[in-house]
Amino acid sequence: MTQRAVLLANLGSPDKPETAEVRRYLNQFLMDPYVIQLPWPLRRMIVSLFVLPTRPKASAEAYQSIWWPEGSPLVVLSQQLRDAVQAKTDVPVAMAMRYGQPSIEQQLLKLCENPAITEVLFMPMYPHFADSTVETSIQEARRVIKAHDLNITLQVVQPFYDDPDYINALVESASPHLNEPYDHLIFSYHGLPESHILKRDESGSHCLKQAECCATPHPAHATCYRHQVMRTTAAFAAKAGLEASRYSVAFQSRLGRQKWLGPNTEDRIRELAASGARKLLVICPAFVTDCLETLEEIQIRGQEVFEEAGGEQLTLIPCLNTHPAWVDVLSQWCASDPTD
Ligand SMILES: C=CC1=C(C)c2cc3[nH]c(cc4nc(cc5[nH]c(cc1n2)c(C)c5CCC(=O)O)C(CCC(=O)O)=C4C)c(C)c3C=C
Ligand SMILES: [Fe+2]
Numbered sequence: 001m002t003q004r005a006v007l008l009a010n011l012g013s014p015d016k017p018e019t020a021e022v023r024r025y026l027n028q029f030l031m032d033p034y035v036i037q038l039p040w041p042l043r044r045m046i047v048s049l050f051v052l053p054t055r056p057k058a059s060a061e062a063y064q065s066i067w068w069p070e071g072s073p074l075v076v077l078s079q080q081l082r083d084a085v086q087a088k089t090d091v092p093v094a095m096a097m098r099y100g101q102p103s104i105e106q107q108l109l110k111l112c113e114n115p116a117i118t119e120v121l122f123m124p125m126y127p128h129f130a131d132s133t134v135e136t137s138i139q140e141a142r143r144v145i146k147a148h149d150l151n152i153t154l155q156v157v158q159p160f161y162d163d164p165d166y167i168n169a170l171v172e173s174a175s176p177h178l179n180e181p182y183d184h185l186i187f188s189y190h191g192l193p194e195s196h197i198l199k200r201d202e203s204g205s206h207c208l209k210q211a212e213c214c215a216t217p218h219p220a221h222a223t224c225y226r227h228q229v230m231r232t233t234a235a236f237a238a239k240a241g242l243e244a245s246r247y248s249v250a251f252q253s254r255l256g257r258q259k260w261l262g263p264n265t266e267d268r269i270r271e272l273a274a275s276g277a278r279k280l281l282v283i284c285p286a287f288v289t290d291c292l293e294t295l296e297e298i299q300i301r302g303q304e305v306f307e308e309a310g311g312e313q314l315t316l317i318p319c320l321n322t323h324p325a326w327v328d329v330l331s332q333w334c335a336s337d338p339t340d
């Protein structure tokens, strides 16, 4: 008989908010060929010459501004989520990070110490597909299974960007903020270089090549991050009854000189302030757990940008984190067949 364990996988943080630890983390993260999609010599050169000399110090300062006594918010909240899901299911639940600790390798090996475990249900904690998040995590899990000759099958939960249970939980968790007065709601998704989307479109003629590509049905949407975030937005708006004029989509966290998805969140915040918005809401559905990109980039820097441009109050809607509706959804998925 199959005995299942569940592994929740998120991105990861440095061990400490200090320059040396952040440098080690950024090196591991950005040298991943799924993240900077260039041949190794070019990737090595860009990371060594343009990122590692300056970014670790600046990022360490950003991390210091959001760090908790218990550690990185992303890691602490992910651990709390694991504990909450574990309390609602009989199958063993573990939590791992793609970069840093606790690693996918360490957690898979720990789960497999129980010889009864024959199947691991792997849950990448990202609603939308991207090579730099979902694919790299799955490949790392497969690498570990092969390298250690683990006698388990890996089942993978697919991107859940329009899953009704996920959308319901997201709307429920956001509703206290939506019920307060506000001028505009930004759906701010983590950005992605356009090349990552183009590379995944096997037809070579759909994604980002046609007007309204994301609204036109196409097989490439199985891996199109832009299509999937548009679907999340539309499903959320329909469920929450949002008027089209009161919300918009933007993309944050750009890095480097490539062309990234737009519009840029910071530009959108300025535009909205200039057009008279005083109370702004921002929701970040690409993240299920609050992290540097929500707590520092949006809540702290976003507020500064909004105020400088004449706005008054920017409110970050917290991620799903350990919201009971989200914990219920995940604990139901623990017992589900991901191929259904
Ligand atoms: C080429 C660079 C990057 C791509 C592509 C990218 C995609 C991507 N990232 C997330 C989620 C997170 N990213 C986080 C931090 C972060 N991201 C990048 C770069 C790329 N991300 C960097 C360099 C960093 C580190 C911080 C910094 O120096 O700016 C985090 C937060 C981690 C934390 O510790 O809190 C998350 C989460 C997604 C969902 C995504 C593609 C869709
Ligand atoms: Fe990122």
Ligand SMILES: [Fe+2]
Pocket: 206, 207, 208, 212, 213, 214, 215, 224, 226, 227
């Ligand atoms: Fe598209």
